[in-house]
Each structure stands twice: as C-alpha cells, then as structure tokens.
Amino acid sequence: MKTFLRLAARSAWNRRFVLSLAVLSIALSTFLLVGIERIRSDVHENFAQSVSGTDLIVGARTGPVQLVLYAVFHIGAATNNMRWTSVEALSADPAVAWTVPISLGDSHQGFPVLGTTPAYFEHFRYGDGQPLVFRAGKLFDGLFEAVLGADVADALGYRLGDHIVLSHGIGNPNLPQHTDKPFVVTGILARTGTPVDRTVHVSLAAIEAIHLDWQGGAPIAGFAIPADMVRKFDLTPKTVTAVLVGLKNRAAVFAMQRRVAGFKEEPLMGVLPGVALDELWQVIGIGERALLVISTLVAAVSLAGLVAVVLASLNERRRELAILRALGAGPRHILLLLALEGALIATTGTVIGVVAVAVLLPAIGPLVLTRYGLALSLSAPTPTQQLLVAAVLGAGWVASLIPAYRAYRYSLIDGLTSQV
Amino acid sequence: MVTMTNIDSPQSAGRHVLEACGVRFRWPRSPANCIDLESLQVAPGEHVFIHGPSGCGKSTLLSLLAGVIVPQSGSVRLLERSWSALSTWDRDAYRVAHVGFIFQQFNLLPYLSVLENVELPCRLSRVRAANAQANGSSTRGQAEELLLEMQLEREVWNRPASMLSVGQQQRVAAARALIGLPEVVLADEPTSSLDEDRRNAFLDLLLRVCTAAHSALVFVSHDLRIAERFQRLLELPALNRAAAPERVA
Amino acid sequence: MNPRQISLWLAIAATTVWIAPAGSAEPAKSNYAIGERLHGGPAGGPSHTATYREAAWEELVPKDWDPVKDLRKLDFSQLDDADPRASRALDRMREIWDQAPVNRALDGAAIKLPGFVVPLEQTKSGLREFLLVPYFGACIHVPPPPANQIIHVFAAKPVKGVHAMTAVWVSGILKSERKNSAMGMSGYRMEAKVVERYEEKGKAR
Numbered sequence: 099m100k101t102f103l104r105l106a107a108r109s110a111w112n113r114r115f116v117l118s119l120a121v122l123s124i125a126l127s128t129f130l131l132v133g134i135e136r137i138r139s140d141v142h143e144n145f146a147q148s149v150s151g152t153d154l155i156v157g158a159r160t161g162p163v164q165l166v167l168y169a170v171f172h173i174g175a176a177t178n179n180m181r182w183t184s185v186e187a188l189s190a191d192p193a194v195a196w197t198v199p200i201s202l203g204d205s206h207q208g209f210p211v212l213g214t215t216p217a218y219f220e221h222f223r224y225g226d227g228q229p230l231v232f233r234a235g236k237l238f239d240g241l242f243e244a245v246l247g248a249d250v251a252d253a254l255g256y257r258l259g260d261h262i263v264l265s266h267g268i269g270n271p272n273l274p275q276h277t278d279k280p281f282v283v284t285g286i287l288a289r290t291g292t293p294v295d296r297t298v299h300v301s302l303a304a305i306e307a308i309h310l311d312w313q314g315g316a317p318i319a320g321f322a323i324p325a326d327m328v329r330k331f332d333l334t335p336k337t338v339t340a341v342l343v344g345l346k347n348r349a350a351v352f353a354m355q356r357r358v359a360g361f362k363e364e365p366l367m368g369v370l371p372g373v374a375l376d377e378l379w380q381v382i383g384i385g386e387r388a389l390l391v392i393s394t395l396v397a398a399v400s401l402a403g404l405v406a407v408v409l410a411s412l413n414e415r416r417r418e419l420a421i422l423r424a425l426g427a428g429p430r431h432i433l434l435l436l437a438l439e440g441a442l443i444a445t446t447g448t449v450i451g452v453v454a455v456a457v458l459l460p461a462i463g464p465l466v467l468t469r470y471g472l473a474l475s476l477s478a479p480t481p482t483q484q485l486l487v488a489a490v491l492g493a494g495w496v497a498s499l500i501p502a503y504r505a506y507r508y509s510l511i512d513g514l515t516s517q518v
Numbered sequence: 519m520v521t522m523t524n525i526d527s528p529q530s531a532g533r534h535v536l537e538a539c540g541v542r543f544r545w546p547r548s549p550a551n552c553i554d555l556e557s558l559q560v561a562p563g564e565h566v567f568i569h570g571p572s573g574c575g576k577s578t579l580l581s582l583l584a585g586v587i588v589p590q591s592g593s594v595r596l597l598e599r600s601w602s603a604l605s606t607w608d609r610d611a612y613r614v615a616h617v618g619f620i621f622q623q624f625n626l627l628p629y630l631s632v633l634e635n636v637e638l639p640c641r642l643s644r645v646r647a648a649n650a651q652a653n654g655s656s657t658r659g660q661a662e663e664l665l666l667e668m669q670l671e672r673e674v675w676n677r678p679a680s681m682l683s684v685g686q687q688q689r690v691a692a693a694r695a696l697i698g699l700p701e702v703v704l705a706d707e708p709t710s711s712l713d714e715d716r717r718n719a720f721l722d723l724l725l726r727v728c729t730a731a732h733s734a735l736v737f738v739s740h741d742l743r744i745a746e747r748f749q750r751l752l753e754l755p756a757l758n759r760a761a762a763p764e765r766v767a
Numbered sequence: 768m769n770p771r772q773i774s775l776w777l778a779i780a781a782t783t784v785w786i787a788p789a790g791s792a793e794p795a796k797s798n799y800a801i802g803e804r805l806h807g808g809p810a811g812g813p814s815h816t817a818t819y820r821e822a823a824w825e826e827l828v829p830k831d832w833d834p835v836k837d838l839r840k841l842d843f844s845q846l847d848d849a850d851p852r853a854s855r856a857l858d859r860m861r862e863i864w865d866q867a868p869v870n871r872a873l874d875g876a877a878i879k880l881p882g883f884v885v886p887l888e889q890t891k892s893g894l895r896e897f898l899l900v901p902y903f904g905a906c907i908h909v910p911p912p913p914a915n916q917i918i919h920v921f922a923a924k925p926v927k928g929v930h931a932m933t934a935v936w937v938s939g940i941l942k943s944e945r946k947n948s949a950m951g952m953s954g955y956r957m958e959a960k961v962v963e964r965y966e967e968k969g970k971a972r
Binding site: 101108109111112172181417418422423424425427428429430431471 | 584585606611613624629642
C-alpha cells in the first residue's frame with residue numbers, strides 16, 4: 099500500500115504541470131464553498147446581534163424591512179418621517195419606559211450621520227446586552243459636536259478635536275456640503291461589530307441647525323445663518339426618521355404595537371426588531387442558498403476537470419501500466435494506483451483551499467470590516483464547514499474511481515504486451 | 519563477481535523450470551489458433567534462444583509462458599505449477615515472485631530513478647524481497663551490485679530513468695529482471711533497439727549475470743546472429759504448428 | 768469493483784455533496800396555516816421533561832373572564848363593516864384583550880406546552896428571550912392574542928436555530944405577574960429549562 103502511494107505520488111509529480119491545474123480548480127472550489135459558508139455564518143451572527151434591548155421600532159408607515167434597515171443598519175433613505183408630536187405622545191404613553199428618536203439623511207465621506215439624543219448612548223444595546231462604550235473622549239454636549247463610530251475614526255484617521263464637515267444626502271459622491279457649520283469630534287466609540295461603528299453621531303438639534311437655512315436639499319441663496327447665530331433659534335426637530343422604544347413590560351409589546359398602528363394623528367407602524375430581522379434574513383437567505391448551490395456546482399465542475407485530466411493522460415500511460423503489470427501489479431493494483439492518484443490530487447486541492455480560507459479571510463478581514471462593517475471571525479471550522487470539506491474530499495475520491503476503473507480495464511486488455 | 523544463490527527453488531532436484539504441453543491458444547476474436555505447441559521445456563539455469571520472424575507468435579508465446587494469458591487447452595507450468603490452476607490474482611503474485619521481464623523498449627518507469635526502478639519487483643513481491651535480502655544483504659544492496667554488474671556506475675543510479683540512453687535503459691531493465699533471483703528471465707527482443715556493439719556488450723552482461731544467478735533465460739528474437747551464444751536454439755515456426763505470416767492479436 | 772458498485776459510490780457521493788449545503792442552510796419555513804394551533808399529547812411532547820406537567824393554553828385564561836361581556840349588547844347583524852360602531856367595538860375588544868387577567872392558580876406551576884416563537888433577544892450563542900404565542904402568524908399576519916395567552920420566556924440556555932414563528936416546546940416554572948393590568952402590564956413569565964423544536968408525526972417541517 100505504501101508502495102502504491104509512493105508510486106502514485108511520484109507519477110503525479112511527474113505530470114505536475116497539468117495536474118496542478120486540476121489541483122488549483124479544486125482548491126478554488128473548496129475555498130468558495132468554505133469561504134461562503136464562513137461569511138454567511140458571520141453575516142448572520144453580526145446581523146442578529148445588531149440591536150438588543152429595543153422592544154419596538156416606530157416610524158412612518160412603510161415596510162417593516164425598510165424601517166429596520168434604516169433604523170438599525172442606517173442603510174437606505176426614509177421616504178417619510180414622523181412628526182415630533184408623535185414622538186412626544188409615544189414618550190408619554192404609560193407603558194413606555196424610554197424612547198430614543200433618531201434622524202437620518204446626512205452623511206460624511208460615505209458614512210451615514212445619525213442625529214439622536216444622549217438617551218441613545220444610554221439605552222442602545224447590541225450583541226448580548228452590551229452597551230456602547232467610548233474608547234476616547236465623551237458624548238456630544240455642545241451643538242456642533244460629533245461622536246464617531248470606531249470604523250469611521252479608523253478609516254479616515256480622525257482623532258479627538260478634528261473638524262469634519264457633513265454632506266447633505268447619502269450615496270452620491272458630489273453632495274452639497276454643510277461647510278459653514280463644521281463639527282468637532284468629541285468622542286470615539288469602541289468597536290462593536292455593528293452598524294454603530296460606521297456611523298457619525300450628532301445631536302438632533304445639530305441636524306436642525308445645519309438645515310435651518312436650507313430648503314429642499316440646497317442652501318437658500320443669500321440667506322445663510324452663521325453658526326454662532328443658530329443657537330438663537332428653536333432647534334427642536336419637527337420630524338424624525340424613527341423612534342426606538344423600550345417598554346416597561348416586554349410582553350405588552352403587542353398592545354403597544356396595536357396602539358401605534360391605530361395612532362390617529364399620522365400613519366405610523368411599530369416593528370419588533372427580532373421579527374423584522376428574521377424576515378429580512380429570509381430574503382437574504384434565498385440569495386445565500388443560491389450562492390451555496392453555485393459553489394457546489396463549481397466544485398462539481400472542478401472534480402469533473404480532475405477526472406478529465408486523469409482520463410486523458412491514461413492513453414499515454416498504458417505502457418507504464420503494462421510495465422507495472424509485468425512487475426507484478428495486478429489489475430486491482432492498477433485500480434488502486436489510479437484511485438490513489440486521484441485521491442491525492444483531490445486531497446491536495448482541498449487542503450490548499452482550506453488553508454487559503456484560513457489565511458486569506460483574516461488578511462482581508464480588516465478591509466471587509468471597514469468597507470462593509472462585517473466582522474469576519476477567526477474561529478475554528480464550524481461543523482457545516484467540516485461537512486462541506488468532507489463532501490468535496492469524498493466526491494473527489496469517488497470521482498478518481500472513474501479513471502481508475504478505466505485503467506483497470508486497460509490493464510486487463512493489454513496484459514503485458516501493450517505496444518503503445 | 520558476486521555469488522547469488524537460489525534459496526526458494528523447488529528445482530534443486532533438476533526438474534524443468536518451465537514446461538508447456540499440448541498448448542493451444544487462440545485470441546478471443548480470432549477463428550484460428552495462434553499457438554499450437556506440442557512440447558517445450560526449459561531446464562533450470564538453461565539459456566534458450568527462440569528464433570522466429572515477426573508474426574509467428576513470439577510475444578504470444580512469452581505471454582503464455584509468463585502466465586499472462588492461459589491456453590484454451592494444454593498446460594503451461596512454472597516450477598511444477600500450472601498457470602491455469604491459479605486465479606488471476608495468484609498468477610500475478612506467482613509471476614512476480616519467479617519471473618523477470620525484459621521488453622524490447624520502454625522498460626522503465628520514467629519518473630522513478632534508476633535504483634528505484636531496479637528495486638520495484640522487490641517492493642511488489644515479498645518473495646523477491648526475501649531473496650534479495652538473503653545472506654544479510656538488502657534490496658538496495660543487491661540492486662547496486664546488479665547495476666555494477668551491468669556496468670552502470672554510481673553516478674547514474676539516482677537519475678530519473680527517462681534521462682538514460684537506450685542502451686543504459688536496457689541494462690537497467692536487465693538488472694531489474696534479475697533482482698531477487700527469479701528462476702526464469704523472459705526477454706522479448708531486448709536487443710532489437712540497440713546497435714551492433716551495444717548488442718554484444720549487453721548480451722555478455724546478461725548471460726553472465728543469469729549464469730551467476732542460476733536463472734533460466736528464454737530469449738526471443740528474430741536476429742540469428744546472436745543465437746550461437748546460447749546453449750539451445752529453437753525455431754518457433756517449427757515448434758508452432760499454427761504459425762502464420764501475419765501477427766494475430 | 769464492477770460498474771454497478773462504482774455507480775453506487777458515485778451516487779452516494781453526489782448525494783452527499785448536494786445534501787451538505789441544504790443541511791447548512793436555514794431550516795425550511797414550516798407549513799403551518801395562519802391561526803393554526805399545535806397539538807400537545809404524548810406523541811408530541813419531549814419525553815425527558817417528565818417532571819413538567821403538560822398544560823393547555825386554555826388553562827392560562829381564568830375561568831371567570833368573559834371578554835365579550837360588554838359587547839353582547841351590540842347586535843352585529845345591524846352593523847356593516849364601515850359603521851363606526853363596529854370599529855369602536857373592535858377597538859374596545861382589543862383593549863379588553865390587552866388587559867386580560869392572569870390565572871393566579873398557575874403561579875409557580877411546572878408545566879410544558881407547545882407554541883410559536885416571537886423572538887426578542889438574539890445573541891451569538893442563540894435565542895435568549897422570546898414571547899410564546901398559541902397560534903401561527905400571531906402579530907405578523909393576524910392580530911396578537913390576549914395578554915393571558917402570551918408567555919414571556921427566558922431560556923436557561925440560549926437556543927440555536929430558532930426564529931420567528933418556529934414551533935417549540937417550552938418546559939419550566941410558570942410565573943404570573945400582576946402589575947398594572949390597566950396598562951396591559953400583567954402577564955406570564957417563564958424561565959424555561961428546556962426549549963425544544965416541536966416535531967409532529969406525519970407533518971413535513
């Protein structure tokens with residue numbers, strides 16, 4: 099057995115150029131399968147932990163998924179806002195323990211800006227009930243002060259005391275800027291692995307202040323209010339994007355939801371974050387399943403490539419096999435030899451793929467974290483990943499039996515007298 | 519000159535090492551017999567030259583003698599054992615234990631070194647390995663001795679077989695055929711791809727080493743000029759009643 | 768190794784490769800109908816929680832509670848859907864449901880019962896806190912149940928693989944709290960020792 103293993107290895111090494119292509123394709127497909135599974139489970143984990151301790155998210159009546167997307171993930175734009183009077187009514191409801199109004203719409207260098215109250219930093223939780231912690235500085239106190247999430251500070255290299263200018267709107271690279279009212283960085287938050295890291299936090303009053311002399315998304319010509327004058331105005335917001343609500347009794351959330359839906363002053367809706375996140379994940383889940391199916395197909399293709407490569411080489415190797423027959427290798431030995439060779443190739447490819455995942459994912463981890471706010475874990479392979487790797491290996495070994503069987507037949511036919 | 523002894527041979531009593539009786543063989547899709555042989559015997563240590571032009575069934579005869587194919591009627595015995603009585607599996611094992619092979623060309627595995635090629639039969643058969651290791655020697659040790667006997671110096675021993683000349687390859691093949699002291703060496707036109715000088719040199723070495731190992735040699739060729747170096751000359755067309763001008767295979 | 772054996776092995780391998788991704792994906796959405804309830808009974812219940820008595824959702828409602836008492840006066844055949852009295856009646860109904868009283872007799876009872884999950888707290892290690900409701904689709908597609916048909920469950924160990932509207936068995940000590948029912952504040956709590964997926968024979972999941 100050891101002899102044949104060595105023979106298989108030497109024979110394969112002899113044809114290493116052609117075989118290396120098969121090895122690479124198997125490595126790539128393993129990398130895809132395992133990498134996608136890792137990213138999928140990391141995304142799901144991050145996702146599910148984005149918000150904690152909030153019982154209801156209330157906003158204008160759009161769809162639950164959109165509301166969660168912009169209230170929790172700060173993605174997308176609210177099509178409608180809710181009135182400040184509704185916020186006050188909510189806060190006054192006896193079942194409500196706390197409310198945190200939030201306002202979205204501006205951005206800074208591609209990162210969303212969140213206008214909120216100090217209560218946000220007190221009540222917002224993520225993961226396993228973890229609160230927000232400052233790694234430097236403190237909360238905004240004055241009007242034009244900002245608290246940065248960890249990724250914003252790291253990606254743009256900001257420190258306490260730096261000045262930043264907010265842009266009006268999200269996404270477009272050429273946005274109008276609120277240049278006359280720069281903000282100073284007073285605090286930087288510790289990393290959370292949630293969308294908080296990618297967000298710039300300012301007070302609601304500040305959002306009002308920078309839009310005082312704007313109308314319809316552009317500054318009003320000839321009507322600029324300088325920064326030091328804005329404080330004289332009433333900076334209570336008229337509308338906000340959404341409100342995070344905490345209840346005194348969590349089990350009463352349905353009752354609260356009903357009251358919100360029946361609110362007479364304006365059309366509102368309340369969403370349970372856990373339920374909405376699950377619903378969102380169902381939608382994404384379809385995409386992830388499609389990805390997994392495609393990766394499986396890629397694996398199948400690469401294994402077919404392996405079979406094709408070994409089969410194609412068989413013709414030239416008939417002489418070699420005849421020599422082995424003459425030296426005492428039976429047809430079953432020939433089968434074993436070819437099967438071992440295919441298995442070696444499949445195993446090498448799989449191992450390279452797994453190592454690539456283990457090495458590359460941590461390497462691109464910081465980049466992915468900054469760009470997409472996704473924290474990739476460096477944990478050991480999950481049972482699912484192990485199963486995937488085993489499946490690729492197993493399929494590879496079985497696929498090697500095809501050329502092995504062919505060689506077996508050849509060796510029976512040729513015997514010792516192959517004249518090839 | 520090294521001495522090698524056959525320890526596992528039941529032939530010390532002087533029986534035939536190879537014996538074919540009433541052998542009739544035809545290829546599966548052919549209507550006529552390819553081989554029709556009354557009797558052929560080889561004594562232990564005997565050097566036999568079988569002469570015949572192409573197409574008279576030389577290679578087929580060698581395959582029959584080696585037990586690669588079995589005749590439809592009659593029997594071929596190696597060391598008193600009939601090939602037909604063994605299963606395919608056992609035949610392969612028996613063959614590698616007692617038979618050495620030299621083909622006309624492409625004898626070696628190109629991706630193994632010279633030494634590894636020579637040692638290969640011992641790795642595939644415990645009997646051959648045991649023979650090679652008799653008298654406190656080792657497989658590697660006997661391989662090196664044989665290579666020296668065949669006038670292949672140390673420096674080529676670790677080269678890949680594909681990097682040798684044809685003459686060198688044939689000599690390596692001969693060393694491989696003789697490692698582990700097989701009782702029979704079958705050679706299928708091994709000199710046909712060598713030129714004149716090399717041919718004689720090769721034959722000298724081969725015959726000498728076979729004698730020293732006390733292995734029987736069955737040498738098949740169309741070249742009569744070398745026949746005189748052998749103890750016995752057989753004309754295959756005369757032996758084979760079914761000889762035909764075209765090769766039937 | 769004959770061709771038949773080889774085909775068998777290939778089939779096994781192909782099946783493995785295809786099953787693996789399917790196994791790793793989220794479990795398929797159960798095909799319960801909206802409003803459907805779960806059946807308890809020995810066939811469905813987890814066997815190792817023998818110390819927990821199997822309860823029925825009906826027990827959670829005090830026997831003397833009659834939510835439709837005030838509404839018996841209305842003659843619904845006289846109203847059509849657009850009539851404001853109908854919507855007021857509906858509102859009143861919902862208010863009553865939100866203030867439904869609890870059954871004090873069940874306070875401290877060790878019970879197990881099946882229901883559907885409304886997740887509250889998902890963490891890395893699983894679902895920690897959720898609401899258990901008696902029927903499928905509650906609060907998502909259909910109005911939520913009365914307050915005495917909702918249990919606020921705290922899982923002793925976070926549960927993996929459980930999402931909105933997953934059917935589960937919970938086993939633990941039930942606590943009924945009475946704070947301020949005018950505010951819809953009373954309700955049931957349970958520290959669930961065991962949370963298990965609900966398996967029903969003969970039903971595809």
